[in-house]
Amino acid sequence: MAKKVRSIHSCSECGYSSPKWLGRCPECGSWGTLTEAAPAPVDKRIPTKGLTPVSPAIAISKIDAKHTASITTGIGELDRVLGDGIVAGSVVLLAGEPGVGKSTLLLEVASRWAAQGRTTLYVTAEESAGQVRLRAERTNALQDQLFLAAESNLDVVFGHVDQVKPSLLIVDSVQTMNVEGVEGVAGGVAQSRAVTAALTSLAKTRGIPVLLVGHVTKDGNVAGPRVLEHLVDVVLHFEGDRHSSLRMLRGIKNRFGATDEVGCFEQQSDGIHEVADPSGLFLSHRESTPDGTAVTVAMDGVRPILAEVQALLVDTPAKNPRRTVTGLDANRVPMVLAVLAARAQQQTADKEVYVATVGGMKIAEPATDLAVALAAISALNRRPLPPRMVVLGEVGLAGEIRRIPNLARRLQEAVRLGYEQAIVPAGEKLNVPGMRIIPVADINAAIEQVK
Structure with missing residues (x-):
């Protein structure tokens, strides 16, 4: 009697396989995504002979x-994140939330590439050719060497590549392309894997760099199976707050460079523009510094960025005063306020406290604790901090000021922007020309410096 072949159930979101049906995928947590499919036949033959290679192995x-030399794209911030440019034959996956500006950024890349006399093919499967043309007119991206194709069939796209012979291929997006002969709908596990594998093979065999647009899930991860991130050479995340014009480009994976670089862009009505000096977006340029304000230097990747922290303390008859935090770690700000009350005898327990950053910047590192503390002290005493001062340091529960990484690099950035004095943790041996360094060991010593 022939043995019955048992079917398997595969998740259409992440590719997880199970011998039985499940209502919720254990891997990605999606509901109702496991569908039944016949298992692929298993070839149990063990190879005993090696095939003759087409090309012999070469000494490294x-x-x-x-x-493998990098080619500049014409956009300095993108080249910084990629590692001096894009490598021939590489595959770059650009992921981001809807409306963040992925297509606009890549259209600008295509325009800069074509402006240097290099043929570029932009394939869009989400918009019509007319829609992309309107955006190109608005962003001044019209170039004679920029070719546009509105197509979702990957076989037809390969035909366009044979006709145009581009030196750069952009596909927007990988989740809307489909391959004939592969089961599943566009954007599914099987189709996304097949599309990415085919485009990767095209890039490697012909030496054409390929830029792919990828969608993200509600958790911020690249939609589709994780194998997509393994197939490509570079994974970039394009992110930004919808209420702010600032956009940040971060490297998640990069086979040709570091993954701690960050590119800054600004969304404007005529397109996306790179911001070489983002500190100006996060500082309020005033003649005098008001009370409740402190300037610190945060690290975004390897880039120091000056940020302004503001605090407002208000009397309230409520038994449970509010603690509202915007742009900072909501767990650390109440901790800093508790340290001020317990270690420095500052009356903050009966006050409503509002703490925020300027310009929509988000800071998660503890190096800004001292800036939050001194901004709160400034607001409580109605006395501004000394002008042209930056504040850096982590506040411990015992009231001590702890050291932070990259302190010299942060202070050099502050000097470049005209700041002259800095309150920093004690114990650091620093020599930063143009900066008066004030070391403090605890929170009380820091408060004494700003009285």
């Missing part, structure tokens, strides 16, 4: 490094 010292 004899491989020409010119074939």
Whole structure:
């Protein structure tokens, strides 16, 4: 009697397989996504003979490094994150939330690339050719060497590549493309895997760099199976607050450079523009500094950025005063206020406290604790901090000021922007020309410096 072949159930979101049906996928947590499918036949033959390779193995010292040289895209912030530019034959996946500006950024890349006399093919499966043309007119991205194709069939896209012979291929987006002969709908696990694998093979065999647009889930992860991130060479996340014009480009994976670089852009009516000096977006340029304000230097990747922290303390008859935090860690701000009350005898327990950053910047590192504390002290005493001062340090529960990383680099950025004195943790041996350094060991010593 022939043995019955048992079917399997695969998740259409992440590719998880189970021998039985489940209402919720244990891997990605999606509901109703497991569908029944017949298992692929297993070839139990063990290879005993090796096939003759098409090209012999080459000593690594004899491989020409010119074939992997980076090519600048014309956008400095993007080149910084990629690692001096895009490498020929590489595949870059750009992911981000809807409306953040992924298509606008890549259209600008295509325009800059074509402006240098290099043929570019932009394939869109989400919009019509007319819609992309209107955006190109608005952002001044019309170029004779920029070719546009509105197509979702990957086989037809390969035909466009054969006709145009581009030096750069942009596909928007990988979740809307489909391959004939592969089961599943566009955007599913099977189709997304097949599309990415085919485009990766195209890039490697022809030496054409490929830029892919990827959608993200509600958790911020790239939609589709995790194999997509393994197939490509570079994974970039384009993010930003919908209430702010600032956009940040972060490297998540990069086979050709570091993943701690961050690119800054600003969304405007005529497109996306790179911001070489983002500190100006997070500082209020005033003649005098008001009370309740402190300037600190945060690290975003390896880039120091000056940020302004504001605090407002208000009397309230309520038994449970409010603690409202915007742009900072909502758990650390109440801790800093508790340290002020317990270690420095500052009356903050009966006050409503509002703490926020300027310009929509988000800071998660504890190096801004001292700035929050001194901004609160300034607001409580109605006395502004000394002008041209930056405040850096982590506040411990015992009231001590702890050291922070990259302190010298932060102070050098502050000097470049005209700041002259800094309150920093004690114990650091620093020599920053143009900066008067004030070391403090605890929160009380810091408060004494700003009285």
